[in-house]
Amino acid sequence: MCGRNSVRREKNRHPDFGTQGPQPFQLLSPSGVRTRGGEWDVEVTAEELRSLYREMVIARRVDAEATPLQRQGELALWPSLLGQEAAQVGSAHALASDDMAFPSYRDHAVAMSRGLDPVAMLRMFRGVTHGGWDPRENNLHLYNLVIGSQTLHATGYAMGVQMDGQNSAVIAYFGDGATSQGDVSEAFNFAAVYNAPVVFFCQNNQWAISEPTEKQTRVPLYQRARGFGLPGIRVDGNDVLACLAVTKAALERARRGEGPTLVEAFTYRMGAHTTSDDPSRYRDEREERDWAAKDPIARLKAYLSAEGAADDAFYNEVEAESDALGWRVREAVRSMPDPDDMALFDHIYADGHALVNEERAQFAAYQASFADADSAEVK
Secondary structure: OOOHHHOOOEOOOOOOOOOOOOOOEOOEOOOOOEEOOHHHOOOOOHHHHHHHHHHHHHHHHHHHHHHHHHHOOOOOOOOOOOOOHHHHHHHHHOOOOOOEEEOOOOOHHHHHHOOOOHHHHHHHHHOOOOOOOOHHHHOEOOOOOOOOHHHHHHHHHHHHHHHOOOOOOEEEEEEHHHHHOHHHHHHHHHHHHOOOOEEEEEEEOOEEOOEEHHHOOOOOHHHHHHHHOOOEEEEEOOOHHHHHHHHHHHHHHHHOOOOOEEEEEEOOOOOOOOOOOOHHHOOOHHHHHHHHOOOHHHHHHHHHHHHOOOOHHHHHHHHHHHHHHHHHHHHHHHOOOOOOHHHHHOOOOOOOOHHHHHHHHHHHHHHHHHHHHHHHHHO
């Protein structure tokens, strides 16, 4: 990488999986100083660093566009990813093309890193589709709004991959609040017992809506792994390089047949839980300012500049690209056609079902009753 010796490097003792203390594993400090991580270290080229930066900026721009779209009535709801770009982009870059990702409802940067057009994911939040994309096209499962259940889906899928003899891995994304759901504990147990090739990637953004992490657990979340017989690691979730390195190591471990890993990405939700939430009612400004100083994008930008891996021309190009995408997303959302009312009965059963047919007929009659009422008023 260009200018490697121009930036001070600090020693960073790395522990083995499952033995780390509460201090998150870090490769890039908040001021942009690169540290070394022993066998967990990851070498990335200047081009790869620029790609990581570009994807984080673009994800933030799409997020920033979606929030006002919801305020203007164009979207029903929007869960912001602001502050979590490094955790998502870094971990997604560790995935191979044939690995399968199971996201939650906030993992927009993961979706875009997997090649999904952001317009596709906004269709669901506008209410014009129940899904938005084919999971097989990008090996990206549909968003999950039932808290924590995607961990079970991922575990089952990983067990199937294992039984099929495929050399691929699975990753499940979820938040700290999801760990309070029984589904997550069940997924940990099944994955550990069956040695499933799955990585559980928990983005601990400190708040489950208005409940802080200390109201959910008495130990660091990654330490829960020990009780289920799988290794756990806490990583700096605002450090894109550390998230890439740790997730890559965990996925490789899964592919070698060594079973699941729990990764706790220690990060912060800088925005509201969703557009229906007001974080000022339960968070103080000092906490938000402290975490803003650890901004994942500013951190990588400082490192890129210090290394001579990017200049103002590059940053301006990324900003222009992200602005153009923001305008395209806005226009696409506003011009989405309303779905056919009867389409909600399609694709439930591959070969049809008598009960669905009956419900379809009842709904059609219900819809027709409005047309009959309108006709009667005209007469």
